[in-house]
Amino acid sequence: MTDILRKHFQRLRSGAPFWSLRVTDESREHLAVRQDTIEPPRLSTDRGAMLVAITDGGYGYCATSDLTPAGLQAALDRATGWADATRTASVHRYDPREMPAPKGERLAAAAASPSLSRSELYDLLADECRNARIDPRIVERYAALELRRVDQLYLTNTGGDVRQQFVYTVPYAHVTANEGAETQSRTFLDARQGGFERLADSGFAGCGARLAGEALQILTAPNCPSGRMDLLLMPDQMMLQIHESIGHPLELDRILGDERNYAGTSFVTRDMFGTYQYGSKLLNVTFDPTISDEVASYDFDDDGSAAEKVWLIREGVLQRPLGGRISQARAAMAGTANSRACSWNRAPIDRMVNLNIEPGSHALDEMIGSVKRGVLMRSNVSWSIDDSRNKFQFGCEWGELIEDGRLKGVVKNPNYRGVSADFWRSLAMVGNRDTFEVHGTLFCGKGEPNQVIHVGHAAPACLFREVEVFGGQDE
């Protein structure tokens, strides 16, 4: 398929000085068991091409699923038409010479473990679903597996040729408990790259009974206390905290105003880079597309820029934004290789990739031991943040009260709120590598037209001082 597409591409013609073809061929299989019943399996094959043309000043795109020479030429003609039409009306004077001509290949590693049959996969799911049935108050049990494979080819008329493959095996489960007007859920998600070998170390085996037990514990737990106190966030909640109050504010297209009508702006401005104290000196944040199993690792972004690890915040000081090739040219500042599109039918924009907090030096016991009064929280359940990514309120499924340096029991409906600009400065302890976990989310929404994309966030446990914490309705 890729060789045929290369031949087709050679025959394309455009009046634009630069044009590119990005073909995405994606297959998915969704398997699920709910309430001990196999849900109808869903397969999908999504294949199409994005043609981009850049003239002196203008930019245009056209996406088509017709991969014949005629279909691709028609799409390139349309993209070229848009590039011509926007030459004198674009927010940036697009320059064809800005675009790289990359060469490279990233093939998915062969699976380290033998392939599993569909019936074996269903057995795994059925086991977790069945094992969650531990009490009449368990009202919903669900276990699922998303198998996804993406083969992408990027060609430019300037000689660029990049092929990248990605394989994802994503287990998911949730268990819900109810009694009267009270309902609590626990979820499991392990969004990383890799094949079936990933299942063994994901923690999926045994999650059904664990989630059910935890949901029942929360159901009967007291509400999370309210007040200013210490907050110990575990890595799966750090994922959300990084995402919303570091990742989005650092997106350069937001800073440049592209998202003001939809996803919002940013409290970060261009003049802050290099000097702004984003957090305490313990805060070290990297853009790292090189961790092989993290969900958004790649070698090249969708505009052809080579990906490498970059420090965005070092010892609390803001260093660099999340901005791809075009945003870098617009802002006249260095950025990252993060132009990404969710599929063939959307144009690349600035996205998070893998955005991680580097480990610190403290063991988890030390961190808990340092807390006089506080709450440990894990597993995000609610997220809300303002237009400029400053005032936030996040909630978790799981909370544990900490008093006098010891865990004192589970609390339900743990929530906290704060302001990004202050919150990271209250970072008091960063967990060591033993507390470091790789997580990811499949649902980061942004852009016009809208795009949902997967991003990775790896972090250690982190302790924050004097945060406004509160519980549920009966607080």
Place this chain on the structure above:
Amino acid sequence: MSSKMKSQFFELADALVRECRSGETLLCSLSAERSDFVRFNKALVRQAGTVEQRYLTLRLIRERRQASATIALAGNTDDLAFARATLERVREMLVHLPEDPWLLVAETPASTTTERRGRIPAAEEVMQQVVRDAKGLDFAGFYAAGAVYRGFANSYGQRNWHEVDTFNLDWSLHLRADKAVKEGYAGFDWDATVFKAKMERAAQQLELLDRPPVALEPGEYRAYLSPHALEEITGLLSWGAFSARSRATRQSALLRMEHGERLSSKVTLAENTEGGIAPLFQQDGFVRPPRVTLIDKGALGESLVSPRSAREYALQANGANSAESPESLDLAAGELDASDALEALDSGLYIGNLWYLNYSDRPAGRITGMTRFATFRVAGGRITAPVNPLRFDDTIYRVLGENLVDLTRERELLLSTSTYDERSTSSSHLPGALLSSLRFTL
């Protein structure tokens, strides 16, 4: 274009139905669009392009076993071979599946057709008008236009078609930082003079934002929610609150209504398919009733029941999609004249838009979110100053219950601007809401 897309789909479906073996049932659904997209920033173009996509979903059923596959069609002669191969893959999957106890199929054919041609200029022309009319203003926005197609065919002979041309220009004028006016212009027939008038009116509203903003302390304030602001609340509730499955598994945000809580008697909320722009059929071919009442004068009404939930919970299917979320939400009008809203508010907050809502405590119906764009302090029935973004955290039983003073007599039909995966055909028909109190926390 219309007849070609339609004929291609039905010819493909007919060919696939002919491939069915004895005892097999085949459902085919199409979701397609040809869209022009133009993204604006600073009254200029950031990205402009065109997307043509068509997805075919095949659901094969045999001996109460079912599986489905979705493929991207190319719109050329290769499609039949690809669809045939996909059908064969699905057929092979069925062999290894057990019977599905919650399978429900619409076996009695109920064919429908909706076709509406719009008068929409070439997207380049609209782009030029926007750039021209927005000159000198800090305009950010997004234009999406073109034909949307939904089709269904099954081996029982049912045929459904939905084809509508729409445009949706969603935009905002910015004064500085987070001070902006949000506007929209959507419909079937583009009128340059209507857009120009909307632009001029929004520019005038910017003057109100130019007053020194006030940063209010957390607390309770009397408030007026515009229809756009209310849309964010009903949008959050649409996330499972009306779903039969969520209600049965006790996960609905309206759970306390199962235990005696009520909303204000002024609240009657319905899935009003006949008043919206969504297709008259859902993806498995179930035809939707004209109206499903979800909240009836403050009391919990019917739920949205997908075919699968209907079988699982012994309910009557009512054309809900698989997510059991509303697509044509309708909140009944109240008795307050919209022109009297500021006077009735007297002192408090006029909230033009809310943003990023989520649950603080879902089973308790407690929600949080931010004010966004034009939010003003009002004193003596007059706007006095723009307000810096505030976070509210309150329950649905206070907002649409004990604290709901009235809803406006006038309502707005708000066409969804969502383009995740595809251009949405959802809409909301909503009034404004006057509240005696809304609780702000940050």
